[in-house]
Amino acid sequence: MSTRLTDCEKQMLLHLAREAIEAAVRGKPLPSLDGEALTPTLRKIGASFVTLTVHGNLRGCIGALEAYQPLAQDVREHAVAAALQDPRFPPVAEKELSHIHIEVSYLTEPRELIYSDSADLPAKLRPNVDGVILKHGFRKATFLPQVWEKIPSPVEFLEQLCYKMGERGNLWREAKLQVYTYQVEEFHELN
Numbered sequence: 001m002s003t004r005l006t007d008c009e010k011q012m013l014l015h016l017a018r019e020a021i022e023a024a025v026r027g028k029p030l031p032s033l034d035g036e037a038l039t040p041t042l043r044k045i046g047a048s049f050v051t052l053t054v055h056g057n058l059r060g061c062i063g064a065l066e067a068y069q070p071l072a073q074d075v076r077e078h079a080v081a082a083a084l085q086d087p088r089f090p091p092v093a094e095k096e097l098s099h100i101h102i103e104v105s106y107l108t109e110p111r112e113l114i115y116s117d118s119a120d121l122p123a124k125l126r127p128n129v130d131g132v133i134l135k136h137g138f139r140k141a142t143f144l145p146q147v148w149e150k151i152p153s154p155v156e157f158l159e160q161l162c163y164k165m166g167e168r169g170n171l172w173r174e175a176k177l178q179v180y181t182y183q184v185e186e187f188h189e190l191n
C-alpha cells in the first residue's frame with residue numbers, strides 16, 4: 001500500500017464507524033465530521049469496506065472497490081450501510097449494538113490480472129494477500145482477502161465468487177472473465 005495508516009488513524013476510523021452505526025440504528029443524524037481534526041490521509045480520497053460480525057458470524061459487509069470520497073467519510077457511509085442496508089440481513093437492531101464487532105478494510109486500487117486461460121488463473125491468485133474481483137458482462141462480485149481464511153483453495157474461491165456474482169460456479173473455467181486484484185489494510189475493534 002502506498003499510504004499505510006497509523007494506529008491513531010485506524011482507531012479514529014473505528015471510532016467514526018462505531019459512532020455512525022450507533023446514531024443510524026437509533027434513528028439519529030450522524031454527528032458532523034470535523035475535517036480539521038482529521039489527518040491528511042483520512043481526508044484523502046480512499047476506498048473501504050466495513051464488515052460487521054456478531055460472535056464471529058457475518059452480520060453485514062458493504063464497501064466500495066474504487067475511491068470516490070474522503071476515506072473518513074467512506075468508512076462512515078459504509079458502516080451505516082453495512083448495519084442497515086446489506087440485503088442479506090435485516091437492519092441491525094439497537095439491542096444488537098453492544099454485540100457488533102467492526103472491521104475496516106482500506107483498499108488499494110484494483111489492478112487487472114492478466115492470465116492466459118482457466119488453467120492459469122488459480123495459480124496467479126495469491127491466497128491471503130489478494131482480494132479478487134470477477135466481472136462478466138454487467139455482473140461483478142468480490143471477495144476481500146480475509147475470505148481466503150474460510151475458502152483457502154483458489155479453485156473453490158473462484159467457484160464461490162462466481163456463485164456470488166449470480167452465475168454457475170464453473171463459469172470461470174468456461175468463459176474469459178475480467179479479473180482484478182487488490183490488497184487491503186485490515187483492522188478491527190479489540191474485544
